[in-house]
Each structure stands twice: as structure tokens, then as C-alpha cells.
Amino acid sequence: MAPEAASPEALKISREDLYEQVWVAPINHLAEKFGVSGSYLARVCSALNVPRPPLGYWQKKAVGKAAPRPELPAALPGDQLSWAKDKPLAAPVKKRVWRTVDRKAATKTARPARHPILIGVEESFRKSRTTEETEFLKPYKQLLPDIVASEARLARALDLANEIFSALDRKGHRVLIAPPDQEMHRIHVEERETPGKDRRYGRYQFGSIWSPRRPTVTYIGPMPIGLALTEMTERVTLRYLDGRYVRADSKLVQSAKPWQLTHSWTTEQDLPCGRFRFVAYSPLAGVDWTANWQETQTASMSTMVAAIVQKLESVEDELRALMRAAEEAAARRRREWEEAQERYRREEDQRRVAEALTESKKQLAGIMEKWAAATAVERFFLEAQSRVNEVEGERRAQLAERLALARSMVGALDPLAFLAEWLAPEERYKSKYGKSD
Known part of the structure; x- marks a missing residue:
């Protein structure tokens, strides 16, 4: 008789419990208990870094020849620690790949390896919702690294992100998309190079900008730090010419005939400027900490990578103190809420x-x-x-x-x-x- 499917309340399982269960019963039988397929439960094991019996294990065990089960590896910062049927799985960690490119049809030269989180994402970024030519990409996929860029600057944005992520990785700090079983949030990232009182991004002056479903984080020790890279915008004067808005300082406008400008007018809009801002922040609720670096006409983000890594490595103690303060404040609010609820219950009783x-x-x-x-x-x-x-x-x-x-x-x-x-x-x-x- 097939085992009964677990109730929704019982579907949440820790990686320790899953490890014990996959070594007690074949994965296909265990999958019936959770109401999923065996292949999906195998993906769950991979996402939670839980070793499972190899092919032929149960036949060998029946005759007493099975190898002992391996130990459950310790969880690393950022690993998914539990799974529930109605919750998503963490993205599998990809291996670095080295790419080769032809340079003037000569010898093939190896490019620096892409950071695992960036492998294969360029195509997903370019599969974007329809936007104006001068707007940021809005990819359909939301489970992507936290990178905001226009189509013209996407390749450079990925190269900059690769430099920063790889530098952190070399120092032993994992960079990944936040695990789905841990509560982390993305802060609002200011895209304007010079923030002002008004905002005029997009065709109708209040356009929205794509953001990922879950933040991109690195771990300094056990402390998560959110990472976001955005191309900035600058206020630009546009002129309506030939049925569309173009930059007033463009060659098209400068070469226009006087009669072409007779029925023309100008407006201002925030457009991607090709320069980038990198933002680091705490993704934990109640922990208010941010730091950012931005390019200028004379300073490239590439020259700031070492300073970024150094800064992030130096804030672990500060973040720990802020997290403790946030936990104490949350505990205080919880006590106050419980006391208020108790007062309400007593008043209602009376x-x-x-x-x-x-x-x-x-x-x-x-x-x-x-x-x-x-x-x-x-x-x-x-x-x-x-x-x-x-x-x-x-x-x-x-x-x-x-x-x-x-x-x-x-x-x-x-x-x-x-x-x-x-x-x-x-x-x-x-x-x-x-x-x-």
C-alpha cells in the first residue's frame, strides 16, 4: 500500500530530516509521501546539499554489501536549510566556465571565467519586455542577478559585476541569489546620478524599473550583504523631431534645417548615462546599513573593486551589532504586541x-x-x-x-x-x- 501523502503543515522539512529519510527509504517511495515526483525530490536534495544513495544502493543493501552513507556536509552561509512543497528551490550552483573568443580571426584567447551566478544570464536579460530605446531592460525572468542596465550597456554591466563578484569569491565570500527559505529583502536602489526633488524616468515620466524577485547577496562570515549594480540616469533635454524624441545635443538635431525645427519642442527626461553605481546594503529586516560607489567621467568602477571588497570585509562587526540591536528591537516589539494582546483579551473578558x-x-x-x-x-x-x-x-x-x-x-x-x-x-x-x- 502506498504511503499517505503528508498534510500541507507537515511538508516543511529541514535538510537534516531529509538526509535521514532519504537513507531510510528509496527516493521514489519517499517522494509519494511528499506528493512530488522522485526526480523533483532529487532536485530538492541537490538544492539543500543533501547526499542521497547512489544507483544500486538498495540492491546492495539487501545483500549486505552497501557502502556506508556519507556524512551530511555542514551548511555554508547562503545554503537553503529547509524545503516546503509550496516554496521554490534555491538555484543550483553552476561551475565556472572559460570562454574563448576570436580576435581578428587569429588565435583563440581565453577570457576570464564568468562567476557562476552570471553564467548564461545575458540571454535572459535580453529577453526583455518592450521598452523605449533609451530605457533599461525589463527581462521577463525575475530570478536573475541584481543588475539594471540598458541594452547598450548590458555587456559592460555583466563584466563589472563579474569583476566584483569574482574578487569577493577569491577572498572566500560566496555570491549568490538569496535562498528562498530565508527572509531577505531588496532595498530601493536610486538610479539617478544626481538625485533631485523630481523624477522623470520613462516615456511618461514615472516609469518603473525592473528588479529581481530575490536579492543578490554575499556573505562576510555569517552576515549577508545585498549587492546591486545599476546603470545611472542623467537629466537630458530631448527634442521632438521626425516623430520621436532625440537628444537635443545629438548630430541629428544639430544638423536639422530651420524649417524642421519650426514645429518642434523640447522636454526633459532621465536617461541611462552609461555610468554605473554599485550598492551594498543589509537585506535583513530592521538592519539599516548601506554603502555605494559610483563612476564619474574620470573614475571607472573597475578601479574601485579592491576598495569595495575591503569595505565589505571591514563591516562584519558593525553589521553584527546592528543585527543584535534589530533583534532586540524586534523582541521588544513582540513583547509589547503580546502584552497589548493580553490586555485586549482581559478587557474583552471583562x-x-x-x-x-x-x-x-x-x-x-x-x-x-x-x-x-x-x-x-x-x-x-x-x-x-x-x-x-x-x-x-x-x-x-x-x-x-x-x-x-x-x-x-x-x-x-x-x-x-x-x-x-x-x-x-x-x-x-x-x-x-x-x-x-
């Missing part, structure tokens, strides 16, 4: 106790009114019966018959029945906190 008392008194007052009415009716019939008994002859029989008819119309009137229906305050609601002082 409100319901008072409400029960009010309703009980109201019902009792109604019962007393009914009791008084019932006893008055009862006294009427007793008095009437006494007087009928004093009458003689045929009239007595007539009155007795009418009295019986009247009693039958009124029905039984038992005041004690009214009292039995009454609910005392504690029968309506019993306080969870006992009597208040």
Missing part, C-alpha cells in the same frame, strides 16, 4: 462578564414581571372559583362552565417554570481570568 451580568439581570427582571402577571391571574381564578361556589342553581353551572373555558384559554401558568429558564451570569459566560480585584 466586557463579556459585564455583558453576561447585564443580560442575566434583564432576563430576571422579565421573569419577575411574568411572575407577577401569573400570580395575579392565578388569584383571579381562585377568587372567581370561590364566588362561583357561592352561587346556587342553574346560574352556578353556567358560571362554572365559563370559568373553565377562560382557564383553558389562558393555559397553565407556572411561575416556577419561568425561574427554571433563567440563566445566571456564569452560565452565560465564565471568566477565563477569575474574579477581578
Whole structure:
């Protein structure tokens, strides 16, 4: 009989638990328990860096010839530590590749290896939603490195990112897309070279800029640091000419005839300028830390790589202190919230106790009114019966018959029945906190 599929609440599993289970039952049988395919569960093992039995392991184990299982490797900073069926998997880590390019049809020269996180992403970046010629790319894919660039500057953006990521990698600091099982957020990255009061990016002056689904991070020790590379924008004067906006300082405008400019006008817009800003920040909630470096007309980002790495390596203690402060602030807010919830529960309890008392008194007052009415009716019939008994002859029989008819119309009137229906305050609601002082 096939094992029952786990409930949604039980689908979250740590890498330690997964490691134990994949060495107890074949992966296809275990996959049925989680309601996934065996191949997908194998991907889960790879994403969580969990070794699984090799091909033929269970046959060898049946005859006592299986090799001992390997140890579970220690998790590295940035590794996915748990998996749930409704959550995504971390992207597999790619190996570096060396590419060769033809230079003037001569000998083939090896280019520097791409950082694993950048392998194969250029094509994904170029598969972009339709944008204006002067706007940033908006790739359909969102699980990409945090790089924002125009199509004309994408190749250089990838080269700059490769320089920075590789420099961090050489120092032993992993660079990867944040794991899906850990809460990290991307901050807003300012794209304007000179931020001002207004923003005029995009055709309609308020265009949005692509951002990845999860931040790109590096780890300095155990501390994650978010990394973002963006091409900056500069305020440019555009002139409407030949049915489109072009830069006012372009050769097309400068060579235009006076009659061509008769029905022309200008506007200002923020356009990609070809220079880049690199932003490092804390992706952890409550930890407010950022640092950035930006190119100028005379200073290239390539010359800043060593300073970037040095700066990031120097902030571990600062980030630890900020994280501790954030954790203490979060714990304080949690305590305050719990105390507020407890006060609310107590106030609600007392409100319901008072409400029960009010309703009980109201019902009792109604019962007393009914009791008084019932006893008055009862006294009427007793008095009437006494007087009928004093009458003689045929009239007595007539009155007795009418009295019986009247009693039958009124029905039984038992005041004690009214009292039995009454609910005392504690029968309506019993306080969870006992009597208040």
C-alpha cells in the first residue's frame, strides 16, 4: 500500500530530516509521501546539499554489501536549510566556465571565467519586455542577478559585476541569489546620478524599473550583504523631431534645417548615462546599513573593486551589532504586541462578564414581571372559583362552565417554570481570568 501523502503543515522539512529519510527509504517511495515526483525530490536534495544513495544502493543493501552513507556536509552561509512543497528551490550552483573568443580571426584567447551566478544570464536579460530605446531592460525572468542596465550597456554591466563578484569569491565570500527559505529583502536602489526633488524616468515620466524577485547577496562570515549594480540616469533635454524624441545635443538635431525645427519642442527626461553605481546594503529586516560607489567621467568602477571588497570585509562587526540591536528591537516589539494582546483579551473578558451580568439581570427582571402577571391571574381564578361556589342553581353551572373555558384559554401558568429558564451570569459566560480585584 502506498504511503499517505503528508498534510500541507507537515511538508516543511529541514535538510537534516531529509538526509535521514532519504537513507531510510528509496527516493521514489519517499517522494509519494511528499506528493512530488522522485526526480523533483532529487532536485530538492541537490538544492539543500543533501547526499542521497547512489544507483544500486538498495540492491546492495539487501545483500549486505552497501557502502556506508556519507556524512551530511555542514551548511555554508547562503545554503537553503529547509524545503516546503509550496516554496521554490534555491538555484543550483553552476561551475565556472572559460570562454574563448576570436580576435581578428587569429588565435583563440581565453577570457576570464564568468562567476557562476552570471553564467548564461545575458540571454535572459535580453529577453526583455518592450521598452523605449533609451530605457533599461525589463527581462521577463525575475530570478536573475541584481543588475539594471540598458541594452547598450548590458555587456559592460555583466563584466563589472563579474569583476566584483569574482574578487569577493577569491577572498572566500560566496555570491549568490538569496535562498528562498530565508527572509531577505531588496532595498530601493536610486538610479539617478544626481538625485533631485523630481523624477522623470520613462516615456511618461514615472516609469518603473525592473528588479529581481530575490536579492543578490554575499556573505562576510555569517552576515549577508545585498549587492546591486545599476546603470545611472542623467537629466537630458530631448527634442521632438521626425516623430520621436532625440537628444537635443545629438548630430541629428544639430544638423536639422530651420524649417524642421519650426514645429518642434523640447522636454526633459532621465536617461541611462552609461555610468554605473554599485550598492551594498543589509537585506535583513530592521538592519539599516548601506554603502555605494559610483563612476564619474574620470573614475571607472573597475578601479574601485579592491576598495569595495575591503569595505565589505571591514563591516562584519558593525553589521553584527546592528543585527543584535534589530533583534532586540524586534523582541521588544513582540513583547509589547503580546502584552497589548493580553490586555485586549482581559478587557474583552471583562466586557463579556459585564455583558453576561447585564443580560442575566434583564432576563430576571422579565421573569419577575411574568411572575407577577401569573400570580395575579392565578388569584383571579381562585377568587372567581370561590364566588362561583357561592352561587346556587342553574346560574352556578353556567358560571362554572365559563370559568373553565377562560382557564383553558389562558393555559397553565407556572411561575416556577419561568425561574427554571433563567440563566445566571456564569452560565452565560465564565471568566477565563477569575474574579477581578
